[in-house]
Amino acid sequence: MGSYPALAVILLFSATLFSRCNGGKVLVYPVDGSHWLNMKILVEELHSRGHEITVLRSNTSWYVSEFSPHYSSITVPQEQAQNLESQSFMTNFLKRSLEINQNKGSLWAFLDFYNHLFTMMYENQRIVAKLVIDIFENKTMVEELKKTRYDVFLTDPVFPGGVLVAHYLQLPLVFNVRWILNGDAHFAFAPSPLSYIPQLFSSYSDKMDIFQRINNIVYHSALVYMYYYVASPPYQAVCDKYFGKDVDLMSLMQGADLWLMRVDFIFEFPRPTMPNVIYIGGFQGKPAKSLPKDLEEFVQSSGEHGVVIMTLGTLLNDIGPELSEIIASAFANLPQKFVWRHNGKRPDTLGNNTMLVEWLPQNDLLGHPKTKAFMTHGGTNGIYEAIYHGVPVLGMPLIFDQYDNMVRLRARGVAEIVEVTTLDVDTLTSALKNFLDPKNPYKQNMMKLSELHQDKPMKPLESAMFWVEFVMRHKGAAHLRTESYKMPWYAYHGLDVMAVFGAFGLLIVTLVWAFCKCLIGRFVSTKISKNKSKSE
Numbered sequence: 001m002g003s004y005p006a007l008a009v010i011l012l013f014s015a016t017l018f019s020r021c022n023g024g025k026v027l028v029y030p031v032d033g034s035h036w037l038n039m040k041i042l043v044e045e046l047h048s049r050g051h052e053i054t055v056l057r058s059n060t061s062w063y064v065s066e067f068s069p070h071y072s073s074i075t076v077p078q079e080q081a082q083n084l085e086s087q088s089f090m091t092n093f094l095k096r097s098l099e100i101n102q103n104k105g106s107l108w109a110f111l112d113f114y115n116h117l118f119t120m121m122y123e124n125q126r127i128v129a130k131l132v133i134d135i136f137e138n139k140t141m142v143e144e145l146k147k148t149r150y151d152v153f154l155t156d157p158v159f160p161g162g163v164l165v166a167h168y169l170q171l172p173l174v175f176n177v178r179w180i181l182n183g184d185a186h187f188a189f190a191p192s193p194l195s196y197i198p199q200l201f202s203s204y205s206d207k208m209d210i211f212q213r214i215n216n217i218v219y220h221s222a223l224v225y226m227y228y229y230v231a232s233p234p235y236q237a238v239c240d241k242y243f244g245k246d247v248d249l250m251s252l253m254q255g256a257d258l259w260l261m262r263v264d265f266i267f268e269f270p271r272p273t274m275p276n277v278i279y280i281g282g283f284q285g286k287p288a289k290s291l292p293k294d295l296e297e298f299v300q301s302s303g304e305h306g307v308v309i310m311t312l313g314t315l316l317n318d319i320g321p322e323l324s325e326i327i328a329s330a331f332a333n334l335p336q337k338f339v340w341r342h343n344g345k346r347p348d349t350l351g352n353n354t355m356l357v358e359w360l361p362q363n364d365l366l367g368h369p370k371t372k373a374f375m376t377h378g379g380t381n382g383i384y385e386a387i388y389h390g391v392p393v394l395g396m397p398l399i400f401d402q403y404d405n406m407v408r409l410r411a412r413g414v415a416e417i418v419e420v421t422t423l424d425v426d427t428l429t430s431a432l433k434n435f436l437d438p439k440n441p442y443k444q445n446m447m448k449l450s451e452l453h454q455d456k457p458m459k460p461l462e463s464a465m466f467w468v469e470f471v472m473r474h475k476g477a478a479h480l481r482t483e484s485y486k487m488p489w490y491a492y493h494g495l496d497v498m499a500v501f502g503a504f505g506l507l508i509v510t511l512v513w514a515f516c517k518c519l520i521g522r523f524v525s526t527k528i529s530k531n532k533s534k535s536e
């Protein structure tokens, strides 16, 4: 009986504790494809904590479904689908990217690559900006959104449509982010010395020689050009029209309350950062569940050799028949078993040690004790799952950030890269043999990395939830944000201060000079007058 009051106090206390952020309203503006896969994890977790989620989606969306037990949706009709939402577009984009990569290193390939990228980016941004205008122009929808009084707006700013909508609705803004329009999001808010921070598409590590550092600036310049002349103009036009000419897109992004950054520094090279950045890299990590029966039987049948999991991700599951045959033949040469996510035609050279599947329970397979290696295109969702389960990665990077991601893993000694454009059966077979050889330390290194990754005061997903709710409770987190983004560029770089110091220095030098001149003049004239009086 005596413990009841204590119990009641505890219950009461925990009730008030939880009620403080229970039942918040969250408006989510996602980006489709693999970006939605990780946004969905946050949405489901927020839902399970009692928040009410509304997702803004386009009717052309490929992955974001209209109906879900976890959220309600508002669908915006859009005549043209974003190109990243179309399987046929991505297959063509991939084909062309691989062609360009075949001449890698030449100036022509460099220009061709950026031209190809810019065209794709421009098209996509134009369509996203159009979607934002359609939202702004639908007064019923805007009224509805305003009336609901959301507590927080959650978006991925890689295509910053959501940033504009959040500004229009004047809501506290939280990003689930790794990229913005012009590469790594850190470049938007933190000092980013190019001497040790490799730029996107450079495929350098954080140790660069002088030539690499020169090239790094060239890669950086290409992205700066892309931002100002290709990617941001469609959004800037929306800002000009709806917010006024003095509002620019970059400062809207920099004004976000909180950046949930999908980065962990066991993977990314260490770099300067800011207090309103919360690192949630690997937040998708969770223990494996048991496999479906047929898959479990297949995996067990691998015996001591174990299995290798192969997938090229959500957007890129058709790499063409030529590459597929090479991969199938190489797999057939090895004693291991292979589970391969493959949606194209069944390769003729497929060995009986390889199982083709249209979809695979990736996390459960990676967590299986028989799994020896993970072959992947190098998307971060898969990479973090592999790190979580301690499975070394053999990368076949294809496009976007994938090569750079693999470079980061290789620098940690847990991965190797196979060049897709020069691939043949022998190189892939020997690369796999070498990679699976237990004498090589890939596995030990990855186990160590996994241990470091999981040794944290708070799980990344819990941390993400805490901070989203923090923003809901306090209606923002402006106190964590630097004021740097409101400064003009010359003030940010201290050029005005330097100019003042320069002017001051110049003044002193002039004064000293004038003083000396005057002194010397006087000295000379007294000497002359002395000499004069002597001679007289």
Ligand SMILES: *[C@@H]1O[C@H](CO)[C@@H](O)[C@H](O)[C@H]1NC(C)=O
Binding pocket: 059, 060, 077, 078, 079
């Ligand atoms: C989306 O809505 C637009 C405009 O109403 C329509 O033209 C288009 O066919 C729709 N697309 C899909 C995939 O439903």
Ligand SMILES: *[C@@H]1O[C@H](CO)[C@@H](O)[C@H](O)[C@H]1NC(C)=O
Binding pocket: 074, 077, 138, 139, 140, 141, 144
């Ligand atoms: C505007 O939004 C409302 C509510 O979301 C929707 O029912 C309506 O179809 C939209 N109108 C147009 C022209 O898209």
Ligand SMILES: *[C@@H]1O[C@H](CO)[C@@H](O)[C@H](O)[C@H]1NC(C)=O
Binding pocket: 352, 353
């Ligand atoms: C798989 O193929 C190899 C060689 O082609 C053969 O020796 C082996 O018996 C086959 N295994 C099964 C289970 O069919």
